[in-house]
Amino acid sequence: MKKWAAFLFICMVMIITSACGNGDQTTATTKKTTSTETPAKAEIEYLGKTYEVNTPAKRLVIAGSLESMEDAKLLGIHPIGASTVGGTFPSLFEDITSKTEGIGEKTEPNAEKILKLKPDVILGSTKFPPATIQKLAKIQTTIPVSHISSDWKANLILLGQLTGKETEVKTIIANYQKDLEKAKKTLKETSKNKTAIILRIRQGDLYVYPEDVYFNSTLYGDLGFTAPNEVKKAKAQSLLSLERLGELDPDYIFIQFSEEENASNPKALKDLESNQIWASLQAVKQGHVSENIVDPLLQGGTALSKTTFLEQAVNWLSSKKTE
Incomplete structure (x- = not known):
């Protein structure tokens, strides 16, 4: 009888111990799940x-x-x-x-x-x-x-x-730097002592940006083109008259036009191209004008904008060297 009682006692201890063990495991899993899912x-x-x-x-x-x-x-x-x-x-x-x-x-x-x-x-x-x-x-x-x-x-x-996503970021930045070094070598002679300007048409008017805003940081800071005085003086987005553009007469022109930004004047780009002052620009005469080299809604000063613009600008400018 004593042996039977001892056997029952051992079984009860085993059951209780097993239950306690399972309880601890569940608690640990819950904590782990919570720490993973909650920022x-x-x-x-x-x-x-x-x-x-x-x-x-x-x-x-x-x-x-x-x-x-x-x-x-x-x-x-x-x-x-x-x-x-x-x-x-x-x-x-x-x-x-x-x-x-x-x-x-x-x-x-x-x-x-x-x-x-x-x-x-x-x-x-x-x-x-x-x-x-x-x-x-x-x-x-x-x-x-x-x-x-x-x-x-x-x-x-x-x-x-x-x-x-720190790893992905490091890769993107490193790849841009590699592509930029190649671009500098490719365009070394093209950009030397040459002026270039990026124009954005908004509601029918021409705008320029400071040297470190929009795509300008890539064009001037990275690729080495010279910024016209109107760009150097700009403190923010600045209106540029067609007459003043004629006086600046840059070597290369990048023009960005989107219908979304010109709902009140959808023919603004065509009107510009038919203007006599525009036609007299040396960049226009030499075929050194690029329209929407990238999506006109790109902001210019981002990794996506810079990588896209760099690739397209190098391809376009390189083609001008062979003409």
């Missing part, structure tokens, strides 16, 4: 400031920064919310916006819509007034992403850190 707080430095953010940012909202949208496209990141242009997402971003919620126009983000999305982080724009950034920051950590072309690396690195 952790981290500090990220960007352009001299430190931001506390949830990483990896799986619920990313891009408010007003088309620069960040280009970086997202390059890295294959799908934001849960993003700004629209004319009520829709530009076709340029159709591969990353199939499940993205519109949060208002790029100049007027809708705070209520963003709040409902429960973002891990909000990427705003340095074009926003401080009041807009402060309003968004009440919802979640908001980082104003630079629209200055020379900050393209910092912008790309920021998005890589937020989303866990």
Whole structure:
């Protein structure tokens, strides 16, 4: 009888021990799952400031920064919310916006819509007034992403850190530097002492940008072309008259025109081409004018813009050498 009682006691101990063991295993798995699926707080430095953010940012909202949208496209990141242009997402971003919620126009983000999305982080724009950034920051950590072309690396690195794609970012930057070195050698004589200008037609008018904005950082800073005085003096997007363009008379002209930006004057490009001043330019006479060398909606100062522009510009400029 004592043996039987001892046997029952041992069985009970084994059952209890087994149950306790299973309980510990379940708890450990739950903790692991939670730590994997829930973003952790981290500090990220960007352009001299430190931001506390949830990483990896799986619920990313891009408010007003088309620069960040280009970086997202390059890295294959799908934001849960993003700004629209004319009520829709530009076709340029159709591969990353199939499940993205519109949060208002790029100049007027809708705070209520963003709040409902429960973002891990909000990427705003340095074009926003401080009041807009402060309003968004009440919802979640908001980082104003630079629209200055020379900050393209910092912008790309920021998005890589937020989303866990640092390796991809390093590869993109390294590849651009390699391609740039080749381009410099290829275009060394073409760009030497030659002026070039990038014109953007918006609502029928011609605009130029400072040397470090739009595609200018690639054209001047990277490829070595000389910037006309009107570009050197520009502090922001600046209107350029056709008469003044005639006085500048650059060696090469890159002109960007999109129907979306010229709804009020869809014939602006044709009107320009039929103008006598335009026809008298040496670049026009020599066939040194490139129209929409890249998608006219590209922002110019991003990794996607720079890599695309560099490739297309080198191909086009190289063809001019053989003519």
